[in-house]
Amino acid sequence: MERVDIPKKTIYRLSIYHRCLKRLMExxxxxxxxxxxxxxxxxxxxxxxxxxxxFGQFGTRGLGYPVEPLAGMIRDxxxxxxxxxxxxxxxxxxxxxxxxxxxxxKEGFEVVAAFDEHPETARQRGIxxxxxxxxxxxxxxAKEGVRMAILCVPGSAAQAVTNRLVQSGIQGIxxxxxxxxxxxxxxxxxxxxxxxxxxHLSFFVR
Amino acid sequence: MERVDIPKKTIYRLSIYHRCLKRLMExxxxxxxxxxxxxxxxxxxxxxxxxxxxFGQFGTRGLGYPVEPLAGMIRDxxxxxxxxxxxxxxxxxxxxxxxxxxxxxKEGFEVVAAFDEHPETARQRGIxxxxxxxxxxxxxxAKEGVRMAILCVPGSAAQAVTNRLVQSGIQGIxxxxxxxxxxxxxxxxxxxxxxxxxxHLSFFVR
DNA sequence: AAGTGTGAAAAGTTTCACAGCG
DNA sequence: CGCTGTGAAACTTTTCACACTT
Numbered sequence: 001m002e003r004v005d006i007p008k009k010t011i012y013r014l015s016i017y018h019r020c021l022k023r024l025m026e027x028x029x030x031x032x033x034x035x036x037x038x039x040x041x042x043x044x045x046x047x048x049x050x051x052x053x054x055f056g057q058f059g060t061r062g063l064g065y066p067v068e069p070l071a072g073m074i075r076d077x078x079x080x081x082x083x084x085x086x087x088x089x090x091x092x093x094x095x096x097x098x099x100x101x102x103x104x105x106k107e108g109f110e111v112v113a114a115f116d117e118h119p120e121t122a123r124q125r126g127i128x129x130x131x132x133x134x135x136x137x138x139x140x141x142a143k144e145g146v147r148m149a150i151l152c153v154p155g156s157a158a159q160a161v162t163n164r165l166v167q168s169g170i171q172g173i174x175x176x177x178x179x180x181x182x183x184x185x186x187x188x189x190x191x192x193x194x195x196x197x198x199x200h201l202s203f204f205v206r
Numbered sequence: 207m208e209r210v211d212i213p214k215k216t217i218y219r220l221s222i223y224h225r226c227l228k229r230l231m232e233x234x235x236x237x238x239x240x241x242x243x244x245x246x247x248x249x250x251x252x253x254x255x256x257x258x259x260x261f262g263q264f265g266t267r268g269l270g271y272p273v274e275p276l277a278g279m280i281r282d283x284x285x286x287x288x289x290x291x292x293x294x295x296x297x298x299x300x301x302x303x304x305x306x307x308x309x310x311x312k313e314g315f316e317v318v319a320a321f322d323e324h325p326e327t328a329r330q331r332g333i334x335x336x337x338x339x340x341x342x343x344x345x346x347x348a349k350e351g352v353r354m355a356i357l358c359v360p361g362s363a364a365q366a367v368t369n370r371l372v373q374s375g376i377q378g379i380x381x382x383x384x385x386x387x388x389x390x391x392x393x394x395x396x397x398x399x400x401x402x403x404x405x406h407l408s409f410f411v412r
Numbered sequence: 413a414a415g416t417g418t419g420a421a422a423a424g425t426t427t428c429a430c431a432g433c434g
Numbered sequence: 435c436g437c438t439g440t441g442a443a444a445c446t447t448t449t450c451a452c453a454c455t456t
Contacts, residue, residue: 005446007446007447007448008446008447009446009447009448010447011406011409012402012406014409015402015405015406016386016402018405019384019402033414033415033416034415034416035415040386041386042386044448044449045415046448046449046450046451047447047448047449049415049416049417049418050417050418050447050448050449052416052417053416053417053418057416057417058416059415059416059417060415060416060455060456061414061415061416061417061454061455061456062413062414062415062416062455062456063414063415063416063456064414064415064416065416077409078405078408078409079408079409079411079412080405080408084408084411086404093303093306093307093308094303094307094309096303097299097300097302097303097304097306097307098303098400100299100303101299101300101303101400102299103300103384103400103401104400104401104404106401107384107401107404107405109401109404109405147411148404148407148408148411150404171410171411171412172407172408172410172411173407174403174404174407178225178309178313180222180246180247180248188407188410188411190403190406190407192398192400192403194304194307194309194310194398195309195310195312195313195315196218196221196222196225197380197396197398198292198310198313198315198354198356198380199221199224199284199286199313199315200217200218200221200396201354201378201379201380201394201396202284202285202286202290202354202378203217203220203283203284203285204377204378204394205285205290205353205354205377205378205394206285206377211424213424213425213426214424215424215425215426216425239436239437239438240437240438241437250426250427251437252426252427252428252429253425253426253427255437255438255439255440256425256426256427256439256440258438258439259438259439259440263438263439264438265437265438265439266433266434266437266438267432267433267434267436267437267438267439268433268434268435268436268437268438269434269436269437269438270436270437270438271438
């Protein structure tokens, strides 16, 4: 996909760096050293430099990195120049909560519509976003050219809904269902499994 | 901590295997082969076998693994023999949503109490769990011997609250705040950063 | 002097391939 | 025969250490 193989984890950290840089910008900082930025991002300085070096040379030796240009280049890299529209499927307990949660909007994502099997029931949860029946999924995705979806349906429905999403042209799925989804390789799935994270913690807590 | 070094990712996958095994038990399956279990868990058979082998020999050659005993051993390993009590700090939008979300309970975790800076405001969000003021945090943790916390406070407060949690004896934190927390090495932090996950997706979606 | 960029070494993780057991 | 358990190989990612630039 890229000239040299860029580690997947580097992409993750890029988002972290981006957020930290935005904070530095707000504080009016002009430049930042790899060690300072690494500190707030929670990584080692050498790793930060290596991560950035995959994409070019942005720093000045003896000085550090220019905050604003660096933030700009990461934003472009992450495909955040334009607002990516996102849909949410499954407005149950968790789905409705995410819709009300301001975190996505704050980071510049717009959830343009939500879908639920029973939109009447879901509508009572105080949702601000347009809410459609699940049958309108395909038409909406095609018409609006949406490419990312947040999936919050029960595990039992997750694979079937995923197939419909993929079929309709969705290329990225943020999956909150506790199920391993099968998708063609060109579709990227990101799993967020809350119960799993708790379980993982309890291994270390004695 | 262990004899041989067990990869961190193995621990994660253990939770996945555990969940898959529970499903097999419900279906009344007695044994399962590494390839069948690997398939539903979304990994390669060799990896599954290697993961399990870190902890002992559980399979029968030519046959496969006994579903129920294997599930039991993983449950013990993950420290899930006893119910781990968990507290949730920050009952704002996301925090309140997580309290209403049934996913934790379904997987056998009990959120025993929630804390918020403004419990009166938070109380209006329809929360079933006992809700306390933030000032009662230390006393509660000490009295109940809680060791795990779900952190949903705003980023600006996250580090300060974390310090209090650690001070009081919390050993595992599931962190939903978009901040890199600093903790002593014996405290395990698990970050779930929803905006970050979306941002990560948009890199791959073109 | 301060701090980046980077090859090379180290560490960590996955995959292979096959011996060995039931 | 079928399927596990496992050393060894392959691959990925992190860390080191230092040459080099401003």
